[in-house]
Amino acid sequence: MLSDRQLVRNVVVVCAILILLYFAWLVVSVLLMVFASILLAVAFRGLATPVARFTHMPVRYAVFPVTIGLVGIIGMALYLFGSTIQTQMFELVENLPAAWAALEARFHLQSLSVDLLQQAEAAAPSSATIIATLQGVTSNVFEGLVGLFLVVVGGIYFAVDPELYHRLVLAFWPEEERDRVEASLKALGADLLAFLKAQFIAMVVVGLLTFIGLTIVGVPSAMALAIFACLAEFVPLIGPIVSAVPALLIALTMGMDAALWTLLVFVVVQQSESNVITPLLQQRMVALPPAITLFAVVVFGQLFGLLGIILATPLTVLTFSVIRNRPA
Structure with a gap:
C-alpha cells in the first residue's frame, strides 16, 4: 500500500513527464532540426576522418573543407537541375498543345477537351486565393531556407567539437550511470554512421545507373537528372517517385516512346x-524490414510533415538502435 507521500510523489513525476512531453511536442520541429544537424555532423566527421588522415591535419579542421566541398557540389547540382527543368518545361509547354491535339485526333477526344475546359474555368481560383497561395508558398520557402541554414551550421558546430556536446549530455546523468550511457551513445553513433555509409x-x-540509362535513352540533361535521383534516394519510397517525374516530363518532349523507355x-x-x-x-547497417520503412515514412510524415518524411529512415534506424542497445 502506497503512503500519501509516495502517492503524491508519483503524481508529481507523472505530471512532470506529461509536461515535458507536451513541451517537446510544441518544439518538435526544433528537435527534428537538432537531429538533422547531428546526422549531418556524423556525415561530416565520417568524411573528414580520411581527409585528416591523408592531410595530417586534425579532424576538427578537416571538417571545413569537407563541408565547403559538399555544399558546393549540392549547390551546383541544384543549380544545374533547376536550369535544366526550367528549359525543358518551357519546351514542354510549347509542345504540349500539339501533342494534345494529336492525342485528340487519334482517340476522338474533342468532346472531352470541351468538358475539361469548362470544368477548369468553373474551378479557376480567384485572384485573392492565388495571392494568398503565393504568400503561403513564399513563407514556406523562406522558413525552409532558414531551417536548412540552421541545420548546416548546427551540423558544423557538432562536427567540429563533438566531445563538448558529448560531455554535456553525460552531465545530465548520475555518475554511476555515465559509463552505460556513454556506451549507448557510441553504439548509436556507430549505427547512424553505418546507415549513412550504406545510404551514400x-x-x-542509383545516380550512376540512372545516368547510364537516361544517356542510352537519349534524354537531355541526363547528368542533372541523375544527380537529382541520387539526392532523392535518401527519402525511401517517395524520393524515387519524385525523381522520376521531371525525367518523364522531359522525355515527353521527345515523344511517347522516349517517355516509356525513361519509365x-x-x-x-x-x-x-x-x-x-x-x-x-x-x-553494414541496421537492417530495416521494408514494411517497417514504408509505415515509418507514413507515420513520421503524418506527425511531422515534410521534415518527418525526409528523416523517417534515420529516425527508424535510431529507434531500432536504441531498442537493440538497451541495457539488459
Whole structure:
C-alpha cells in the first residue's frame, strides 16, 4: 500500500513527464532540426576522418573543407537541375498543345477537351486565393531556407567539437550511470554512421545507373537528372517517385516512346536498388524490414510533415538502435 507521500510523489513525476512531453511536442520541429544537424555532423566527421588522415591535419579542421566541398557540389547540382527543368518545361509547354491535339485526333477526344475546359474555368481560383497561395508558398520557402541554414551550421558546430556536446549530455546523468550511457551513445553513433555509409553507396549507385540509362535513352540533361535521383534516394519510397517525374516530363518532349523507355529505366534502377543493392548494404547497417520503412515514412510524415518524411529512415534506424542497445 502506497503512503500519501509516495502517492503524491508519483503524481508529481507523472505530471512532470506529461509536461515535458507536451513541451517537446510544441518544439518538435526544433528537435527534428537538432537531429538533422547531428546526422549531418556524423556525415561530416565520417568524411573528414580520411581527409585528416591523408592531410595530417586534425579532424576538427578537416571538417571545413569537407563541408565547403559538399555544399558546393549540392549547390551546383541544384543549380544545374533547376536550369535544366526550367528549359525543358518551357519546351514542354510549347509542345504540349500539339501533342494534345494529336492525342485528340487519334482517340476522338474533342468532346472531352470541351468538358475539361469548362470544368477548369468553373474551378479557376480567384485572384485573392492565388495571392494568398503565393504568400503561403513564399513563407514556406523562406522558413525552409532558414531551417536548412540552421541545420548546416548546427551540423558544423557538432562536427567540429563533438566531445563538448558529448560531455554535456553525460552531465545530465548520475555518475554511476555515465559509463552505460556513454556506451549507448557510441553504439548509436556507430549505427547512424553505418546507415549513412550504406545510404551514400546506394545513392551513388542509383545516380550512376540512372545516368547510364537516361544517356542510352537519349534524354537531355541526363547528368542533372541523375544527380537529382541520387539526392532523392535518401527519402525511401517517395524520393524515387519524385525523381522520376521531371525525367518523364522531359522525355515527353521527345515523344511517347522516349517517355516509356525513361519509365522503364527508373523501374529497373529501383528494382535493382531494392532487390540487389539494399540487401547487400544491410549487412553494414541496421537492417530495416521494408514494411517497417514504408509505415515509418507514413507515420513520421503524418506527425511531422515534410521534415518527418525526409528523416523517417534515420529516425527508424535510431529507434531500432536504441531498442537493440538497451541495457539488459
